[in-house]
Amino acid sequence: MKIYESEGVTWVEPDDFYDISKTLTCGQCFRWKYLGEHAYLGVHTNHAVTVYQEAPGKPIALLTDLDTARRVWVPYFDFDAQYDRKIKDLALDNYARSAYEYSKGIHLLRQDFWEMVISYIISQRNRLANIGAVVDRIAAACGEEINYSGIKLYAFPSAQDMLEVSPSVWDTFMLGYRYEYVRNIVEVAARDPEGFASIQFMPTEEAYATLTRYRGIGPKVANCILLFGMHRTESFPIDIWIQRVIDNHYGGSLDASKFGDMAGIIQQYMFNYIRN
DNA sequence: GTCCAGGGTCCCA
DNA sequence: TGGGACCCTGGA
Numbered sequence: 001m002k003i004y005e006s007e008g009v010t011w012v013e014p015d016d017f018y019d020i021s022k023t024l025t026c027g028q029c030f031r032w033k034y035l036g037e038h039a040y041l042g043v044h045t046n047h048a049v050t051v052y053q054e055a056p057g058k059p060i061a062l063l064t065d066l067d068t069a070r071r072v073w074v075p076y077f078d079f080d081a082q083y084d085r086k087i088k089d090l091a092l093d094n095y096a097r098s099a100y101e102y103s104k105g106i107h108l109l110r111q112d113f114w115e116m117v118i119s120y121i122i123s124q125r126n127r128l129a130n131i132g133a134v135v136d137r138i139a140a141a142c143g144e145e146i147n148y149s150g151i152k153l154y155a156f157p158s159a160q161d162m163l164e165v166s167p168s169v170w171d172t173f174m175l176g177y178r179y180e181y182v183r184n185i186v187e188v189a190a191r192d193p194e195g196f197a198s199i200q201f202m203p204t205e206e207a208y209a210t211l212t213r214y215r216g217i218g219p220k221v222a223n224c225i226l227l228f229g230m231h232r233t234e235s236f237p238i239d240i241w242i243q244r245v246i247d248n249h250y251g252g253s254l255d256a257s258k259f260g261d262m263a264g265i266i267q268q269y270m271f272n273y274i275r276n
Numbered sequence: 277g278t279c280c281a282g283g284g285t286c287c288c289a
Numbered sequence: 290t291g292g293g294a295c296c297c298t299g300g301a
Contacts, residue, residue, distance in 0.1 A: 123283050125282060126296090181285085239283040280299105280301085281299100282297105
């Protein structure tokens with residue numbers, strides 16, 4: 001990977017083939033906004049950035065300084081990752097191969113654990129666009145304001161921040177039947193922030209068992225939290241789309257462990273492939 | 277206006 | 290182990 005600053009813009013050239021547009025729109029994240037002209041605006045923890053890529057495989061521009069880019073955005077975007085080499089080492093079946101060819105350039109973001117817990121509880125039986133709208137409303141109501149070149153953006157709030165606003169504000173989030181799920185886990189996390197945060201450092205099986213004990217977190221949501229919020233790339237969340245893939249192309253059953261620690265990335269390739 | 281499904285999970289038989 | 294219910298939204 002190459003990284004350098006030029007006239008206030010930091011440029012990144014990953015070793016891997018990288019597609020910013022696919023990475024940000026394939027459904028793994030909910031809060032990035034398309035600005036037009038190949039540029040996206042997004043927030044991670046209490047940082048905001050504009051990212052631009054003229055075309056897949058081209059150098060990527062980050063509107064931030066070199067130090068912040070190195071410290072915050074290189075890990076977030078997984079610019080250092082070497083998926084292409086790992087994929088070559090796997091004997092992919094025809095469908096996985098087609099999904100990869102179609103979706104190549106998608107990378108797995110290293111998103112915030114707590115934000116992913118809440119986002120994926122909200123995601124159940126919900127539309128992609130609506131998930132982002134709900135998460136944005138929560139951030140705007142409870143999150144710390146980030147002034148980004150005159151634009152007001154909001155960090156995703158902590159559990160304590162979310163409890164500080166009144167229940168009538170919670171009603172404006174439009175959580176629907178997921179209200180009790182979110183409320184419960186926010187109260188749990190606010191009571192013992194460090195204990196809850198420690199889930200992300202547990203071995204994968206223990207983390208899965210712990211997560212699925214909470215109301216509103218079943219197998220699919222737990223696997224999404226493992227994959228997107230903890231970067232456990234061996235996780236393979238099965239939603240209705242992936243289930244369709246398994247039914248239509250794998251005769252009803254698929255042992256994703258044959259993909260090893262690329263299973264989660266191949267899941268993203270398949271999800272992107274079948275949805276388009 | 278009605279109907280239906282959307283990145284599921286819980287509950288109860 | 291399987292079916293129904295659950296909140297809210299947008300498109301047909």
